[in-house]
Amino acid sequence: MDLDSGLISQIGTKALMAGAGALLLYWTISAVKLVLNARGINPVIKQFFTQVASGRVDAAYLLTTKNYRSHVNRQQFIRFLAGLQLNKYRNLKSGRPRIQEDQITLTVKLKAENNEELPLDFTFVKVEEDWKVDRIQKVAA
Numbered sequence: 001m002d003l004d005s006g007l008i009s010q011i012g013t014k015a016l017m018a019g020a021g022a023l024l025l026y027w028t029i030s031a032v033k034l035v036l037n038a039r040g041i042n043p044v045i046k047q048f049f050t051q052v053a054s055g056r057v058d059a060a061y062l063l064t065t066k067n068y069r070s071h072v073n074r075q076q077f078i079r080f081l082a083g084l085q086l087n088k089y090r091n092l093k094s095g096r097p098r099i100q101e102d103q104i105t106l107t108v109k110l111k112a113e114n115n116e117e118l119p120l121d122f123t124f125v126k127v128e129e130d131w132k133v134d135r136i137q138k139v140a141a
Helices: 002-038 041-053 057-061 066-071 074-084
Strands: 089-094 098-100 103-112 117-127 130-138
Touching (some): 041 117, 041 130
Antiparallel strands (some): 103 117
């Protein structure tokens, strides 16, 4: 009886270790995939805000997907940006990207000199080889 329970315990431990190893490998692969996929996003964010700050709203609008532009016309886009009062923010801090199937969501926090923050979720999809903004949404506080 002791021999059987010892054997079962040993097999159970090996199975548990194999399962933990497989899970760790999956997490590592997912993390590497996320980092590799997200590499092109920060330049798009920077370009987006540079275009807006320079008054080139049309250029910023063109960094969005056709899907976004089909739901948000140019005037709505301009009104949305105006409503954000971006001119009072000086710093930009991006959080950790979240991957979901074929899209990546990144929370960007804009900081004003009085430490007021404006968190925005940018959702990106890859269009051919380039990342494009598919959605911009204020994050509820």
